[in-house]
Amino acid sequence: MACHGGPKASPDGLVLSFDLANKKSFANSVINSISWNLGSGGATYYSQNGNTNENERVLGTDPFGKSSIVWETRPSGDGNADGGWNSDYFGIDNTKLYRFSVWVKRTSTTSGGTFYLGLYGNASGIRRTDNNAVEGNPYWDCRGTGGFEKDVWYLVVGHCYPYNTSYTGQHPESGIYTVSGGTTKVASINACNIGADVKWAGSDVTSAVHRCYHYYCGDSTTRLQLFDPRIDAIDGTEPSIATLLSGFTASRLANYNNDSIIGTFANTPTYSSANGGSIVFDGTNDYIQTPITGTYTQISFDFWGFFDDPTLNMLSREESAFGDWTSNRVHFGTRWTGSNAGMHFNVNGVWQTTPSTNLRYGWNHYSLIYNTVSNQKLVYLNGILSSSNVTNGSMVLGDFRIGVATTLNAYYRGNISNFKTYNRALTASEIQQNFNANRGRFGI
Secondary structure, X not given: OOOOOOOOOOOOOEEEEEOOOXXXXXXXXXXXXXXOOOEEOOEOOEEEOOOHHHEEEEEEEOOOOOEEEEEEEOOOOOOOEEEEEEXXXXXXXXXXXXXXXXXXXXXXXXXXXXXXXXXXXXXXXXXXOOOXXXXXXXXXXXXXXXXXXXXXXXXXXEEEEOOOOOOXXXXXXXXXXXXXXXXXXXXXXXOOOOOOOEEEOOOOOOEEEEEEEEXXXXXXXXXXXXXXXXXXXXXXXXXXHHHHHHOOOOOEEEOOOOOOEEEEEEOOOEEEOHHHOEEEEEOOOOEXXXXXXXXEOEEEEEEEEEEOOOOOOOOOOEEEEEEEOHHXXXXXXXXXXXXXXXXXXXXXXXXXXXXXXXXXXXXXXXXXXXXOOXXXXXXXXXXXXXXXXXOOOOEEEOOXXXXXXXXXXXXXXXXXXXXXXXXXXXOHHHHHHHHHHHOOOOOO
């Protein structure tokens, strides 16, 4: 299995690859909710609909039973804009069909106001498919919140066609779904003010906005929760409806070229847009669970990591911990202080510690190579070989996590980006190639 390796990086033998700068880590969605942090008002890439106090991001239970950040509407009772968002404008290809979607759940016994899912297009905007008329305020669905059964998550889906389509109907997958109902729609979208579906109004439309609102609520007790907004190009690389219903969200990292999930967020690590995008771990309990398993005679780990200033209450502790500690199989991490300062690499209970000479605070590039064929265990820092040792048996992976050494309670504090795992041993030139591909992005 191969997946995307990033710009100019070596792609052969990749079994896991994610990069927060690459939207295809989220399976082709033009937008995602990785920027949502706990708090009030708007979020990065999402401007609030209504007052700050009417928009709150909280920890909730997502459609798949996991703890995730959801956007909760909290109406003031003024009967106007009561929560939700307008996304930023994001680039689109007006010759393509796109699917817009969002999950919605009513958590209150009260059911005031109206739910909306819609869009905007720049330039000439959006046309209806049924009569070709321009619609300046298009919505796929606008229904009273009582139309959603309490405490049930609904996936609401609409489509926007290429500008030059002659199609006049509604896409067969536009509709409303639940996890329990599977790919059989539980309801149709009501098409609100568009008649059927929509299309880009002309060849001048180059960007679009995802809109999701709670509006016209005259009470202050109704609550909606919103989750995982997406805009997916329907070009063969998109996740299917069945895949979205199985748990393919912004809290799940994806292989570039298929629907498989390669990582699931635990305890909500957050997102930073700096340096093109990275995942931020708080050093307390968050990590990414991966599905990597198997016995390897050759394997390579290649990633960029950011470590904070040591004055921030992190002296004499393990700054970075990763891997699969079950049965004492593999662990790697970085310690900044003490007699063992440097990069640690443990396989089958045998430690290798690199010198700290090449370490520096901020971003660093790490490549860890395990090769029983050549009997080498190697650690590269910023493209340079830092230390080497002999191997000690095949590497067995069964519970590989990014951000924690399993059972040790050693959690990583810092940022991770552009993480790759290969089922072969990278060469020195390939490691240098991976380092050079992104060193400018990370300021080295």
